Amino acid sequence: MKLQAFLPLVTYPDSNSDAIAFNATAIAAYLGAELHAEVIGAHISNASTVMSRLLPKLPELIREAEAASRQRGEHLLEKIREEAAKKPVSLTTGVSSAALLLIGEAAAIEARYFDISLHGWETGNSTSRATAEAVMFGSGRPAILLPEALAIGTIGHVAIAWDGSRVAARAVADAKSFLERASKITVFTIVDEKPLTEEDGAERLAVGLRRRGLAAEAASIDIEDCPVGIGLQVHALERGANLLVMGGYGHSVIRDFVLGGATEDVLDDLRLPVLFSH
Incomplete structure (x- = not known):
C-alpha cells in the first residue's frame, strides 16, 4: 500500500516559494509516496457598502488580488509537475479556495484524508506558517516542515x-x-x-x-x-x-x-x- 502525501500550497497574501516543488517531490520520491498538491487560493469577501464608498476601487483591487493568487497557484503546480516528472513521482493536483482566514482550516480538513502532509517553510511567511500550524494541530496527521532555504535530499x-x-x-x-x-x-x-x-x-x-x-x-x-x-x-x-x-x-x-x-x-x-x- 503506497503512502499518500498531501501538499497544501498557499498563494495569498504570502505565497510558497518555488523551492517547495523540489523539496516536496524529493520527500515523496524518497518515501515512494503518491503526492497530491492542492492550491488553496484566497477568496476575499466583498467589501461592505461603507468600505466601497470610502474606497471605490476596492472591488477592483480584490479581483486583482484573487487573480494574482490564481496565477501564482498555476505557476506552483507547473513547477511541481516538472519536478515530479524528473524524479519520477506519481502526482495528482487540485485547486480550491477558502476565505482568507479559513485557508489553514481548509488545509487541515483535506489533510485528514492522507497519511502525511508536507509544508514549505520560509522565515517571515505568515501564510504558510498559519497553514502548517492549522494542519499540525487540526488534521490528526503528521506534518513535515521543509525549510525552503535547503535543497532536501536523502533522509539517511x-x-x-x-x-x-x-x-x-x-x-x-x-x-x-x-x-x-x-x-x-x-x-x-x-x-x-x-x-x-x-x-x-x-x-x-x-x-x-x-x-x-x-x-x-x-x-x-x-x-x-x-x-x-x-x-x-x-x-x-x-x-x-x-x-x-x-x-x-x-x-x-x-x-x-x-x-x-x-x-x-x-x-x-x-x-x-x-x-x-x-
Missing part, C-alpha cells in the same frame, strides 16, 4: 527528540516510514531541561528500535541556556541528521494557537526538516 540519519511523553511516542510511530529507511537513528534526551519520567528512556527506545532491526543509538544532550527547539536542531545538525522527529505541543481554539516552548522555538527558527506529530 533521523534524530528523535524523546521525553517519554505521549506526543513523543506518537511522533515515533508516525515517523515509521522514515525510520525504516534510515541508515542511522539517534534518540536525543535533554538532561538539563526538565525532569524526565524515566532517566533511561532514550536508551529504552533505542533498544526497542534495534530489536526491530533499525540502527538506533541514544544520546543525552546538554543545551545549557539555548532554547530547547534550537538546541535540538543544533545537536541534530552537528551529528549529521537530515530529519528531526518530535511531538508538537500545543492546541488551537478558534484559530488561536498556544504552543509549547520547544515547538515554538522550532517554528520560529527552522534549520532542518522536522516531522511534527500532535
